Amino acid sequence: MTAGEPLLRVRGLTKHFPVRGGLLRAVDGLDFEVRAGETLGLVGESGCGKSTTARLLVRLLEPTGGRIEFAGQDISRAGRRALRPLRPQMQIIFQDPYASLNPRHTAGQIIAMPLQVNRITPPDGIRARVRELMELVGLDPEHDNRYPHEFSGGQRQRVGIARALATGPRLVVADEPVSALDVSVQAQVVNLLRRLQRELGLAFVLISHDLAVVRHFCQRIAVMYLGRIVEIGDRDDICRRPQHPYTRALLSAVPDVARRDRAGRVRLTGEVPSPLDPPSGCRFRTRCPSARERCAVQEPALIRRDGGNQATACHFPAGASA
Amino acid sequence: MRSRLATALCTATTLVAVLGACSANTGGSSTVDTGRQQTGVIATDPKDSWGPAPEVPGARAGGTFTIIRETPLSHLDPQRTYSFAGLMAAPLFARSLTTWKDDGQGNLVLVGDLAETPGSNVEDDCTVWEFKIKDGVRFEDGRPVTAKEIAYGIARSFDPDLTGGPTYLQEWLADTPQYDTAWDFAANRTALPPGLTTPDDRTLRFEFARPRCDLPFAASLPSTAPLPADRDTGINLGHAPFSSGPYKVTRFQAGVEIVLERNEHWDPATDPVRHQYPDRFVWSFGPSTDTAANRVIADNGADQAALSWDFVPASLVSRVAGDAALRSRTILSPTPTANHLVINNQRVTDLRVRQALNYAIDREGLVKVLGGPHVAAPNTTLMPPATIGHRAYDAYPAGPNGDPDRARELLGGQTPELVLGAADSSVEQQLATQLKGNLERAGFKITMRAIPDDAKLDEIKKRDNPWDLYLSSWAADWPSGAAILPVLYDGRGIKVAGNTNESYFDDPAISAEFDRILALPPAAQAPQWAGLDERIMREHAPVVPLYVDVAYLVHGSKVGGVFVSSVFGYPCLIDAHVKP
C-alpha cells in the first residue's frame, strides 16, 4: 500500500433491514475514505444510521450493497475466516460502557479477550500486556481483577478503550464513545482518545451526535442525514463554511463563543422522517428552510464545489448563494 | 425467611398428627376354613331342576343393589363371556342348559336350567347327549325359549368375530381346536354346526366323535344361553343382550355403568336357582379396589346396598378384619383358584431339583406377603381343596416355613441357577422377591426377570418360553379333576403357543391315566383324580403348589344374600337382596 492510499475506502455502502411493513433503509449509499492516522468524524441526529455504519465498518453487520475496502482488501462480503487476519487491525469502542463489558469477566479478562481470541501472545505475556494497556488508558493495573460493576462509568469506558487497543489496531471505530458519560468525564475520555490517536498514530472513525466533540477531535467531518452523507470535508471548512442547511443547523446548535454574536441561527423544525419511507428527492427537504420545488423531484448528488475538499449534497448550497 | 423453616416444621408435624395415632400391634389372628371339602353331584331327581328356588331367609323384594368394580365389564354377550365377573353377572339375564345349585358352603348340585334335567347320556358312553327343554321359559319379549334358540346360541359361538368365550362345545362338536375352520358360522347362519341337532322344539341333541363325559358341566357355562336368530346383533349384542333370566339390561354405558331391571317374562317356577329380589342391579365401574372397599366400609347412602366386587386389598385386610363392627358385613370363603410356582419341565429336567424347590418354600411367609389368611391359604396339592373329591396330602413335608436343609441335601452341593419370570405388577414383584429369598436360602441362585404384566400370561403359554420358574394360577370351569389335571399336565397337546400345560410336563404313563379316568362315569372320577394328583406330585413334582386364593369381601349394611360361588370363588348374585 502506498502512502497516499486510504486505509479505509467506502463506496456506495448500503444496509437495509427487512421489517414488517417494508424495508428500513438505515444506511443508503455512503462514500468516504479514511487515510492511515487520519481521524474522521461522523455526525448526525440519532436514527440517521451512524451506529449501523459503525457496525458495518468493522463488519459486525453484512452490507446490503456497496463496498468496504480495508487496507486495499474488499471486506464487504468477507467471511469470518477471511476477516480473521484483519480483525486485530480494526477495533470498535462502544457507546454504553455498561453494556459493552461482560459483567462476569474481570477487567483483565476483558482486555485480554481480543488477544486470546486472535491467539496473539505478546512478548512479555498477556498479563504484562494487559497491565501495560491499563496504564496506557489511565487505569490502575492493580485493578485488573476487578469486575465492571466495581468501576465508574469513565473507568469502564477506559477498559473498553484498552480492549480496543489490545491488538494494536490501525483503525478504531468509536461509536458515541462519550455520550453515555457525565459531562465532566467526557472531556477526560476525549482527551485520552486524542492522546492515544497521536501517540499510536491510529486512524479513527469517531461517530457522534455531538458536533462539539467531533470538532474537537477530528481532522475531517462527515455529516449524515437519514442514511446518507449530506456534507463532508475538512474540519475547518465544515465549521467555518458549512454549505448544507443541515450542517448549518447542527452548527448553530453548538454553543460556541466565536459565533455567539452572529445572527442566522438555524432552527430545525419537525420530526426526522421515517427511514422506512424517506422523502422523495432531497431527503432533508421536509425540514429545510430553503427547500424549493426541485428538491422534491431530484435527489442532489454529493458534489465538490470550489475545487476544495468539501463536498455537499444540496441543490442550493449556502456557499454558492452567498 | 424464618417462615420457610417454620412451614417446613409445620408440614412435618401435620403429617405426623394425621398419621400419628398409633398403638402397639401385638398380633392375634383369625382362621379361615380353607380346607373345607367340596361335594358335588349331578342331580338325578328331575324335581331338583324345577323352581321356584327356595326363598332366602329374610329376603325382601325391592331396592337397588349396586356392585362396585374397578375394571369394567366390556360386554355382556353370553357366548363371549369368560371372565369371572362376566360369569357371575350372566345368570341374572342369561339362562344356560344346566346350572349349579350352590349353597355357598361347598355343596354343589348340577341341575337343569333351560333343560329339564342336567342331560341324558343316551348311549351311556358320553358320545351322545340329549337335553329336554323346559316348557314356560320365556325371553324378555315374552316369546318362548325352544331348542332352536339354544342351538343358535351355540352356533354363533363358532363365529370368529365373537371371540373370548369358552371353546369346549365348539371343539368337542367339531372335534378339533380349529373349530371355526371346520364349520363356518358366517356362511351357514341358518344351519347348525356338525353334531348339534334339534329333533324337535324341545330337544337338543349333541353327538360327539369321542366320549365327552363332562358335557353337563360344560353346558353350565353361559355359552349355552339361548338367542333368537332375528335378535342377533353380532358384536353389538354385548351391549344389549337378549334376556332369558330374571333381569334384563336396560342401560349399558360402556366402562361406567350397567343397569339391569326386572324381566317380567321370567317365570320363577321354571328356575331352580334364581330369585328376583332387588328392583334393579347396578354395576358401577371405575373406583380402584381400595376406593371401592373404603366406600363400602363407609356405608353412606346408596353404598349401604353396595358390594365391593374385588376382594379386600391386602393393605386393608388387617383393618377390616380387626374391626368387629364390620364382621357382619364381610364374607370370607375359600376359592378354587390354585396358585403354583410353575417349573418349566423342559428346562428343569432334574427331578431332585424340582423336589428341592418344593422343600424350599416358606408358605407361611408367602401368605404374610400376600396379606394373611384372609387373602391366601397354603396349599400342597395340585387340585385346590374346593375340587370335588379332593384329598389333602403333602408330598414334600417341609413345615410351614420350608426346609432349606432338606432342599440342600437333595441338591447335593450343586447351585442350580434358575431364572424366575415375574410380572412387573407390584404384588407379583413382592411375591417373586419372597420366593427368591426362600430359594437362595436353600442353595439356588435365582435371577428375577420382570415381564410386562399384561403380556405375561401369553408369554408363559409359549412352549419355548425362556424362563425356568414362573407364578401361575388355574381356576377350573367346573370343580372336577377332569377340568384341572388333564388340562394342565397332559403333555400330548403341547403346541407352540397358547398352552394350558404351562409346566410343559409330559409323561406317557400319566397321560394314559388321564384317558382312563376321563372315560369313567363322572361320579366315579372324583376319587381317581385325587389319587392321580398325589401320584403326579410324588413321582414328578412338575410344579410347587403354593396357595389357594381366599375370597374376602366387604359390603354395605343393607346387603343380604351374597355368597361366594363354590364353582368360581366370586360373589354370586342370584340370592342377593336389599335389606330394608
Added chain:
Amino acid sequence: MDGTLRTGTGDPIPAGRTVGRSPGRLAWMRLRRDRTALVSAAVLVLFVLVALAAPLIEAAYGIGPHDQFQRRLDGFGMPLGHAGGVSGEHFFGLEPGLGRDIFIRLVYGLRTSFFVACTAAVLSTLIGAALGGLAGYLGGWLDAVVSWLTDLTLAMPFLIVALALTPTLALRFYGQRDEVPPSFGVGVLIAIFAVFGWTSTARLVRGQVIALREREFVAAARASGAGLGHLLVRQLLPNTWAPILVSFSFAVPQFVTGEAALSFIGVGLTEPTPSFGRMIYQSLDYLQTDPAFVLFPGGTLVALVFAFNLFGDALRDALDPRSAR
C-alpha cells in the same frame, strides 16, 4: 459451590491482592448470610452423605436391604409392636409383607434416587443449555428447529413413552433370561428424564441469550474475531449461570418425585433394587393400616424436596440482586 459459581469467571484469582468480587462471589456471600439457605443446604448435604455412605451405614447397622424379618410380622403380614415395628433394632420399623427393614432400604433407596435425579438433572440441564443457547444465539432456522423440538417433546406423552420403553429396552439389551443389572433400570430412567426434562432449561436459556446477544460486549467479542464457541462458552454462558443453576436445583426434586410417580403407573425400577419411589408408592396403600410405613419414606421425600426447593429459592434470590429481600 464457590467453585461452581466461579467457573464462569475464568482464570483463578491469585491470592494476596485486592480481590475483585465477582457476581458469583457476591451471590455466594448473600447465600452464606441466608439462614434458610444454610439450613436447607445442611439438610441436603446430610442426605447426600447418607446416600454416599450407604454401605458403611449398612455395616454399622448390621442389616442389609434384602434381609427379611417376617417373624416380627403378625398373621396379616403387618409389623408387630409400636409404629410399624420401630425398635432399637429397626429404626424405622419393617415393611408389611416382606418384613424388610425400612431404614436401610430408605438409605439405599435414597442413594438410587439421588443418583438418578442428579444425573438426569445434569444431563437435561446440559442439553437444555446447549440447545437453548444455540437457538437463542444463532436464531433463524436453528431456533425454529429447536422450538419445534421443544413443542414435540412437550407434546409427546412422557408417562406413556416411559411405560412403553422400559420393558422394550430391557429386552433389546438383555434378552429374556439374563439378569438385568439395577444400573440398567437406573440408566433408562435417567435417559427418560433427560430426554423429557430439557425443555424448560432450553426456553429459559434461549430467552436469556436472546436478551444478551444484542449486548455490546458480545458485539465487542465478535468484532475481535471471536468464534461461536468463544461467544457461547466464554461470553454468554457465564451470564446464564443463574437461570441454569436455578433450573438445575428445581429439576432435581422434580425428578425425585418423578421417579415415585413412575412407580405409580408401574414403570421405574423393579424389585429387588431398593427404590425410594416404589417404596412410597407401595406404602400409600397402608395409610390406614400402617401409617408409619407411609410416614418414614413419605416424610423423607417431603423433607428432601422441601430442602431442595428452599435452597433453590434462596439460590435464585442470591443470584438475582433485584429480588426484594
Added chain:
Amino acid sequence: MLRFLLKRALGAVLTLFTVSVLTFGMFFALPRDPVSGMCPKNCDPQRLERVRQELGLRDPLVDQYANYLKGIVAGRDLGGAQGGRCDAPCLGWSYVNNEAVTDTLARVLPVTVSIVVPAAIGWLLLGVGLGMVSALRPGSWWDRAAIGFSLTGASVPLYVVGAVLLLVFVYTLRWLPVPAYTPLATDPLRWAGGLVLAWCSLAFLYSAIYARLFRAQLLETLSEDFVRTARAKGLSNTRVYGKHALRAAIAPVVTVAGLDVGAALGGTVITETTFGLPGLGRAAVDAVRAGDLPMIMATVLVAAVFVVLANLLVDLLYAAIDPRVRLG
C-alpha cells in the same frame, strides 16, 4: 396475523404427525402381542394368526399407518369384529374395550376436562392472589405465609397429598363422598362432590408454582422503570398496580398456565390414579399396558392436540396482553 396463524398451524400439524409416527413406531417395538387381549383361556395359535391378519397387523407398517391416517380423514371400513364401518374421524376400534375408540374418548375426556378446568381456575385465582398479596407487601406476615404455603405445595407430591386428603376427609371424617365421576348434566352437586378433592390437590400443587412465579414477576415489574415513571407521574398505587404492573406481570403466568392446562388436559395420570377417576390419563396408561394400539394412538394424539393448541393459544394471548410482542 393470518400468516402467523398459518405458519403456526403448519408447525402444529407437523408436530402432531411426528408424535403419531413416533408412537406408532414405538408400539411395534413393544415386546407384547396386541392380539393377546382377544385370546380366550385356551387359544389356538392359528386362530390368533388369523385374527392378526384380519386386523391388518400383518400388513407392512407403512400401509397400516396410512390406513390409520385415512380413517381419521375419511373414515374407513373395519372388520366385522370391529363394528364395521367407522366414520371420520375414525380412530379405530379398541379390541380391549370392545368399542370404537371415539366412543371411549367421548367417555373419558369429560372426566379429565371436569378435573382440569375447575382445578385450573382454582389454581390460577389462588396462585395469582397469593402471589399478589405477597408481592405487594414483601417481607410481611402475609408474604411469609404465602411463601410458606407455596413452598409446601411445591414440595409435597400430589399422590401424597391425595392419599392424606382421602384418608382425612373421606374415610375418617366422612365430610366428602368418595371421589367418583358423575356427569355435570346428571347432578351438578354430585359432580362437584366427587371431584372436589382432585381439584383441591391440583390447585394446591399448581397454585404453589403460580404464586412463586407471579410474586417474582410482579416484584420485577414493580422495580422496572415504567412503573417508577408511572408513580412519578403521580398515578395512584391502584392505577399503577392495576394498569401497568399486573398487566406486565401476568403475561408469563398466562404462558405457563396455558401450557400447564394443555398438558393436564392430555391426562392427569397421577391425579386420576390417586382418586380412581376414569379419565384420559388412566385410559392411556391402561391402553399401553394392554397393548391396545388404537387407544394408545388416540390418547397420545388427543394429548398432543391439547398441548399444541395450548401453545398456539398462549402465543395469541401473549400478543393480546403484551402489545410489545410482535408476531413474526
